[in-house]
Amino acid sequence: MRRRCFAARDVAGSARRTQPPVGHRARGNVPDVRIVVCVKHVPDIQSDRALGESGYVVRDGGDGTLNELDENALEAALTLAEAAGGEVVALTVGPDDAVDAVRKGLQMGADEAVHVLDDAIAGSDVVGTARVLAAAITHLGTETPVDLVVTGMAGLDGLTSLLPTALAALLDVPALPLAAEVSVEGGTVRVRRNLDHATEVLEAPLPALVSVTDQANEPRYPNFKGIMAARKKPVTTLSLGDLGLSPADVGAAGARTAVVEAAARPARENRVLINDQGDAGTQLAAYLVENKLA
């Protein structure tokens, strides 16, 4: 497989040295395919989620969990790595609790984990977060080349779906988002994706970035052996300084949008709940007509 390091473009706004392609694979412990999976710790969607005064998501409710859609990303990465004889690194950015997201990844079978932790990251917008991830992946790539980055299709907190494409653009690698099927063969990644109005098959040479949907697979549950093994796996914590990023590039300082107003939506009023006594269909028809909905 043709190997190339990730070399991020415009990480932190500055051009970085482009790594030349590395055409050999004769190095000692280099795995056949090295995959980085980006995962996120989010408030549980079953919990009462809220925005704080600053307009940021309240993340200290203790109801945090691994973004469910990232389990599909981990599953896809683990399946690909198992088939090709590779290695999976779980990567997250976030406050202290966020380490739980990569730990879950280790329990599912990832080989190592990286947690980028820095107070200055709070308040980052999507591009700010993508900058941190891009810098971390580039950092990982300087040790051992990274072939593929896998993400979930969206974070269940913000649901913007912007991160995967922004990250690929910063890393200057092809993006193949929303894969319902993904395969890697001979240095080429291929995905099938279902869009709003069409189905597409995309292909690109590695290194590349793929985001996978919840249709892509059925994520495995960590078993007892996996949970025990995860305790011995390394979790590396990195700061912005370790990644050569300045606080001005991320966090609220680097954000391009600001929440100026946020309020819980008022409860619906004048609600009607009836038990069907044989005329509920007629009553509903009258309600729809009265409210000009039919």
Place this chain on the structure above:
Amino acid sequence: MTDSLVLLDHTADGTLRAPVRELVTLARGLGGAIHGVWAADGAEPDAETLADLGALGVSRVHRLTADADLHLSAVLAEALASLLDATGAGALLVTSTFENKEVAARLAVLTGAGVVTDADGLVVEDGRLVASKTVFAGTWNTRCAITTPLAVVTFKANSVAVSPAESGGVPDVVDHAVAASAAARRVSLVERTERPASGRPDLGSAHVVVAGGRGTEGDFTLVEELADVLGGAVGATRVATDEGWIGHDAQIGQTGVTISPRLYIGVGVSGAVHHRGGMQASGTIVAINSDPDAPIFEIADFGIVGDLNEVLPQLTAALRAQQG
């Protein structure tokens, strides 16, 4: 006053996608010139379409061509960046499709634009653009200021009522040709199949949606009949699509289609959190379910605890009688 670009999403035969007309209506609120952008991917806008756009307030249509496939989001993003530069527009308005969000993300990196996704409104306030949107599955309303000179905003369908401009004319059409970068060409589009039109409105932008869940036990006949009498689209829960009762493109939810129609009717839908995330922002929510404890009743404006096989035929017949 902000000049804007509006991406004119269209079908393979050149029909405008319905929500685009809302975008033009919204763009008028920014007070500047409105440029339409037509990605020339084989289909062309006909005279009727151009007249319609003109009546809504579009003064010029830029016909984008590229030396690579404009269906590739990296290619389209580069072309739009070039056009934003050429026109000096301060805002790009696009519909909230997955592809357009990819374009928005790439433009954020290419141009430094501030991006808001799934907005339902956009206004100029104190010289800056402020977008409104609901978050957390429709349970919170927020307003976001875009603090960069360039804003890229994706809009949910059914955000605003379409209205004509006070004065309009037929827009002129100018070509804008771009060369895609080597980076944008690294992805190849091996295959693209547009889903055929179903004869019903598009789920994502329909004014009325009737959704079937587990309670239908796989029979969507009554759901379809009700949708047709209301002129609505048919949707489904994850359970129904996973069971193969209906195609995956009908799935409403956080990972499927997000909808905010004027009227949503859930039939045998329990209202799992993933489904609610995709429909909770609907105008009026109606639920019909035999289980009084179904969570969907917590958010329903009109709930019926009953057997859908009794309620739906009666409802459909009553609506038909009403329509005469």
